[in-house]
Amino acid sequence: MDPKYKPQQIEAKIYKEWEDRNLFKAVVDKGKKPFSIILPPPNANASLHLGHAMYVYEDVMIRYHRLIGDETLWLPGADHAGIETQYVFEKFLQKQGKSRFDYDRETLFKKIWDFVMENRGTMEDQLRRLGFSLDWEKKKFTLDDDIVKVVYRTFKKLADKNLLYRDYKLVNYCTRCGTSFSDLEVVYVEREDPLYYMKYGPFTIATVRPETKFRDTALAVNPKDKRYKKYIGEVIEVQGLLGPIRMTVIPDPEVDPKFGTGIMKVTPAHDPHDFELGKKFDLPVTPIITTSGKMDFSWFLNRKDISEKYRQRANKYHNQKVAVARSMIVEDLKTDGLLIKVDQNYTHRVGTCYRDGRVIEPLPLEQWFIKVKPLVDKAKKLVVDGEIKIYPKRFKKRLIDILDNFIDWNISRQIVWGIRIPAYRCRSTKKWFIETTAPKYCAICGKDDFIQDEDTFDTWFSSAQWPFAVLATQKGNNIKTTDYNNELFNYYYPTTVMETGYDILRAWVSRMIMIGYFATGKPPFKNIFLHGLVRDRFGQKMSKSKGNVINPMAIVDRYGADVLRAALVFGVKEGGDLPFTEDKLIGMRNFCNKVWNIGRFIDMNRGQKTKAKGQKLEILKKLGKEFKEEKKKYLKSMDGYKFSQAFGLVYEFVWHRFADYYLEQLKDDVINGNIKALETLEEVFLENLKMLHPFVPFVTEAIYKVFEKDGRSILQDRL
């Protein structure tokens, strides 16, 4: 053995051996307890970031359960990551001077598919380099045909159970991305915008969006506001830039009398609150902004009774981008004497696209929505009753809170890269029908005159089905059955643990519970284990814009996977964020080297067969006793999901008790050929190697190989 542990020379080789010998392969063994984890599928198209290395906690669990004799399954996969990937691809197109509009739907999809397939291997190789004991034979992709079938079935089932509806509602629309988003994907940012006070008939109103005023359909006041009470129910005529408009004054307790002038203009087509108000008072929804983010005055220009002045104005605004039109309109308001004052320092929060930071435009669109109430109720019951347990416990409250506040889920996305929604519209009746396989005839009228919805599913809609979908679609499984009844599925589902970052509790975990239970009648997992976020050494979140991102592969190159893994576990509180420092890496490197050298010392002295002298039986007994206690504590910590504690325990024992004390005490004896002492040390050491194995698999396997002459892997041994 080398005096130094050199991970670069052995890691790849060891991983290949594990794979070649099928040591990660999961089977159905009724004599054993199943233990299963589905890997949260990384984006197929992107490299891993440091956060992905946190999946080490899953590997720790899987390897530990294998060591204590369970039958384990860790199933890998890849996510098509809808808008994320399409966005990256569009940037790639941009570099070639092209855009998504240069291709038809099929070509664009095919191009993104090829792009993704080219990059997909990178992510998978990186998972291997981290030493993850994934069952690669079973890997799945969210766009695999059979996964798509499962997703279609769930969609149909939602429709059959009346949990799906199509509605004309305000959605969060990004005019650059060209798609709507669910409300979870809107990022609110604080901004300073001018607040315009404009004359509105007998009133003055304050607004940041003067450009939508043309399609206001009412004015709202607080019913308790004495100033305006008398106007409620009256129809007011307002002189606008395009002539007079008539609108009713309606009561709305949400209006803050202290804001602006206490009067709010109501634009149902472009404001979520106004939209709801509009519903209540039966106001028309009259859009003036298109999905490409431009003003649309065609409703006005089509009129015949308008004066030339107004026509010119409308023509000027028509087809302009919102921001451009706004300044034109403000100018014209000044000209007409309708602008009273401007508050330049008004701060408010604006919804932006989480993807590219553009302002989200609330637009009325027809979309598919899931009625979440019944799903949420079931999910909540599973969590409250403890059928699904959460570690750390404090997230239970958070999850229940999330479930309590879910609103109906918009699952339609107007992008190409995704699973196309299997909904079809009859051309003659305009009615919709849903089929899980491409229909030949219209389910409404029986003719073949129908068209498929152009939209694709929200990525999270397919991700929400991941745990049962990947098990239902394994080779040899018949997914046509309606109850997902097959051997592998029955054995491993519900999966044992869902391990992921707490930051996607809402977007993913809660939805998996809702949809998983709905589709299978069982929770998708029995336990949730949440890890924290990796931060930089100043405690800052890592992000590309801050330039503080760390490439996990660079760490693996320099220190080896074990060191990276250990650094992400050692001294970390469960579910807590952790700063990532070079010091920690050095400490873990030193530890790996220490373990290596303990092995080296024992190995060097194994050949000696001289007879025992100077036996220190009491010390050996003490060592045995201390080890027994250590192991007991270790097992307890591991079973209680206290992985960091367990690792720390072994770290302390191996280095500061075993090496610093026992080995030092027995060193002379061992060198002089005390076989009994050597044997005891070897025995305790090998047990500790196994206990360390889940955390630092490579170095422990490398040492184990030196001692296991028949070529068994440490993975084949039991704790």
Place this chain on the structure above:
RNA sequence: GGACCUAUAGCUCAAUGGCAGAGCGCUUCAUUCACAUUGAAGAGGUUAGAGGUUCAAAUCCUCUUAGGUCCACCA
């Protein structure tokens, strides 16, 4: 506005009612012995502050201060 988290050694963090600890850094010493990516010894703490419960509190409760996160949402 609602909820949650954090505050412990110089720095980064553990410690789940029972002797306040680790890593890195610092001081002194030892040794080239499996490991200098080493070993031994040591300095460094009123556990943010105040009050309470308890035989016993970093830990449980209340309040205060400071920092952070998530959600709701501002026409």
